[in-house]
Amino acid sequence: MVAVPADGGGHPVGARAARRGLRVERQPARRPDRRRAGPGVPGGRRAGHARALLRLPLAHDADRRAHRLPRRRAAGRARRPERRGPPGGSRGRRRGVPVPAACLQAPLRRPRVQGLTDPAPRRMQLTGLHHVTLICADLERTSAFYRDLLGLALVRETTNDDDPDARHFWFGDADGSPGTLVSFLEYPQLDEGHVGRGSTHHLALAVDSVEELGAWRDYLRHHGHDCTDVMDRGGFHSLYLRDPDGHILEIASRTH
Structure with missing residues (x-):
C-alpha cells in the first residue's frame, strides 16, 4: 500500500500517516508467475539439467557418464587384432574370385596424336594456296583491270561448274600455276558486298623487291588509279x- 496526500505528496503508510489525513490507495496484488521455465531458461526447474545443454560442447565432457557417451579407450586395454585379408589386399579379390592386383590398375598412357608422336611419315600435307575466287559484275571490265593493267595472264575462260549460266574467268601467271590463280564469277544481278564476318578483307599480290x-x-597513279603510298x-x-x-x-614485297 502507498499513502498519497491530497496535494500529491507521498509518505509511508502507518498509523502516523493515517492521523495526518492521508488517503491510502491499495495496489493490486501481484500474481505469481506460473509459467514453467523451460530448458535453458534461468530460474526454471529444468535449467540445470544436463539435457538442456547437450548441444554445447562442454556439456558432453561434463555429463558424459550420465548420458553414456562414448569414453576413451583405457590406456592398459589391448586393441583387437586387425583382420588380414588374402595376399594382395581386398583389391585382389572380386566377388570371391581371385584377381591379380596388377590387372585392376590400368596403365597411365598418353593418347597418341597422329602426326605428332607417330614416327611414320605423314601422308597429308597442305602446301599453300591453290587459288582464290571472287565475284564481279562485268568480266570485260575485270579483265581490263587484271590483265591489261596489272599484267596477269587470262588463263581460262569457262563457266561455273556449279552454275552453267555464270561465266568464270581465271587469271594467273603464263602457265596457270596453282598458287598464282585468281578467278572471278560474273553475277551482275547481285547487290554490292558488305564488310562483315565471313567476308574477305583483302587479297595480296607479290612483287620481288621494295624498289x-x-x-x-x-604506274598506277599515271593510269588514273588511286593507291596508297608504300608502307612498312x-x-x-x-x-x-x-x-x-x-x-x-x-x-x-617478298622481302623487307
Whole structure:
C-alpha cells in the first residue's frame, strides 16, 4: 500500500500517516508467475539439467557418464587384432574370385596424336594456296583491270561448274600455276558486298623487291588509279588499291 496526500505528496503508510489525513490507495496484488521455465531458461526447474545443454560442447565432457557417451579407450586395454585379408589386399579379390592386383590398375598412357608422336611419315600435307575466287559484275571490265593493267595472264575462260549460266574467268601467271590463280564469277544481278564476318578483307599480290613497289605506285597513279603510298608492314612493304568491284588489293614485297 502507498499513502498519497491530497496535494500529491507521498509518505509511508502507518498509523502516523493515517492521523495526518492521508488517503491510502491499495495496489493490486501481484500474481505469481506460473509459467514453467523451460530448458535453458534461468530460474526454471529444468535449467540445470544436463539435457538442456547437450548441444554445447562442454556439456558432453561434463555429463558424459550420465548420458553414456562414448569414453576413451583405457590406456592398459589391448586393441583387437586387425583382420588380414588374402595376399594382395581386398583389391585382389572380386566377388570371391581371385584377381591379380596388377590387372585392376590400368596403365597411365598418353593418347597418341597422329602426326605428332607417330614416327611414320605423314601422308597429308597442305602446301599453300591453290587459288582464290571472287565475284564481279562485268568480266570485260575485270579483265581490263587484271590483265591489261596489272599484267596477269587470262588463263581460262569457262563457266561455273556449279552454275552453267555464270561465266568464270581465271587469271594467273603464263602457265596457270596453282598458287598464282585468281578467278572471278560474273553475277551482275547481285547487290554490292558488305564488310562483315565471313567476308574477305583483302587479297595480296607479290612483287620481288621494295624498289619495285615505288614503280608500281607511279604506274598506277599515271593510269588514273588511286593507291596508297608504300608502307612498312613489319616483315615486308606494300601498297593498297581497289579493283573495279571494290575488292581491296595489296601489292606486297617478298622481302623487307
